[in-house]
Amino acid sequence: MRLLLLACLRARTGNATTAARIRDHLHAAGHTCVLKDAFMYGSPAEIANLTSTDEFDAALAIHLYKAGRLLQGSRIPFGIIFGGTDVNEDIKCREKCQVMGAVLQEARFAVAFSVEMKELAAAEWPDARKKIYVQSQDWHRKDPSVHLGIIGPAVDPLFSSEVKEKVKRLPGVHVLQELPQQELHAAVRRSFAVVNSSISEGMSAAILEAMDLDIPVLARNIPGNAAIIKHKETGLLFSTPQEFVMLSKSLMNDPIMEKEIITRAKAYVKKHHSWEGERKTYQTLVLRLQ
Numbered sequence: 637m638r639l640l641l642l643a644c645l646r647a648r649t650g651n652a653t654t655a656a657r658i659r660d661h662l663h664a665a666g667h668t669c670v671l672k673d674a675f676m677y678g679s680p681a682e683i684a685n686l687t688s689t690d691e692f693d694a695a696l697a698i699h700l701y702k703a704g705r706l707l708q709g710s711r712i713p714f715g716i717i718f719g720g721t722d723v724n725e726d727i728k729c730r731e732k733c734q735v736m737g738a739v740l741q742e743a744r745f746a747v748a749f750s751v752e753m754k755e756l757a758a759a760e761w762p763d764a765r766k767k768i769y770v771q772s773q774d775w776h777r778k779d780p781s782v783h784l785g786i787i788g789p790a791v792d793p794l795f796s797s798e799v800k801e802k803v804k805r806l807p808g809v810h811v812l813q814e815l816p817q818q819e820l821h822a823a824v825r826r827s828f829a830v831v832n833s834s835i836s837e838g839m840s841a842a843i844l845e846a847m848d849l850d851i852p853v854l855a856r857n858i859p860g861n862a863a864i865i866k867h868k869e870t871g872l873l874f875s876t877p878q879e880f881v882m883l884s885k886s887l888m889n890d891p892i893m894e895k896e897i898i899t900r901a902k903a904y905v906k907k908h909h910s911w912e913g914e915r916k917t918y919q920t921l922v923l924r925l926q
């Protein structure tokens with residue numbers, strides 16, 4: 637088949653990464669898949685012109701609004717891949733929501749990257765539920781030895797119960813009880829990596845501890861984390877779920893990179909954040925307060 641894949645290809649967004657991956661999957665199956673940037677087209681008429689002059693058999697769009705809306709009234713069959721911000725953000729805008737509903741109705745199928753995303757879409761467009769497939773990006777299903785443990789004190793009871801509720805539907809993800817520091821360190825040592833996906837700023841003692849325990853760290857690229865992790869040198873920084881998956885896989889498949897990151901992270905912690913160093917600093921400073 638000759639397929640058109642419409643997505644926002646600008647910069648290095650998550651959608652662009654996903655698009656390239658999907659194209660590779662389709663090429664591997666013997667299809668032709670042509671990537672086009674949704675930003676280059678202003679209306680469904682322009683896409684209709686493209687699909688007829690270029691003789692496409694079918695189309696795919698990543699993002700129900702940004703790319704999907706261009707396929708409204710399409711002559712050729714198409715499928716939709718939810719982009720994330722479509723069901724999380726654009727759905728809140730009544731006009732966009734209406735367009736997205738119409739596109740979804742026309743689509744042969746839709747793909748969501750999580751059960752949660754599917755549920756959000758199905759709540760808005762119940763008729764589409766049956767055609768929404770979940771292509772989970774956690775790879776627990778492909779490799780059942782991969783697990784994600786969420787551990788720590790339940791500071792906000794409401795938030796914690798929401799997390800527990802969601803996790804119930806995600807195989808391979810577990811909420812673990814808070815542990816005393818020594819036991820926590822033992823658990824970290826037995827892990828493949830420590831993940832920090834925080835969106836709120838701070839200084840992560842847990843990241844420094846993991847570095848000190850020779851465990852690689854994957855952290856969200858926010859200033860607090862970027863201040864202590866240099867990407868691909870002392871850890872890995874991600875901005876999107878897709879990037880997280882890609883980096884985790886590269887870490888699992890590249891023991892040399894893993895070892896180098898561990899070594900440099902350890903040296904970094906020793907140099908800049910060592911417990912001994914910190915202790916000495918404070919013990920010395922406090923003397924000035926006498």
Ligand SMILES: *[C@@H]1O[C@H](CO)[C@@H](O)[C@H](O)[C@H]1NC(C)=O
Pocket residue numbers: 681682685686689
């Ligand atoms: C249709 O496509 C052709 C060839 O790409 C282009 O020259 C023409 O301007 C297009 N028409 C519209 C209405 O977009």
Ligand SMILES: *[C@@H]1O[C@H](CO)[C@@H](O)[C@H](O)[C@H]1NC(C)=O
Pocket residue numbers: 788832833834836837838839840841842843860861
């Ligand atoms: C994650 O990182 C943020 C920002 O650096 C920090 O505030 C938070 O304490 C960290 N949490 C863990 C568990 O590492």
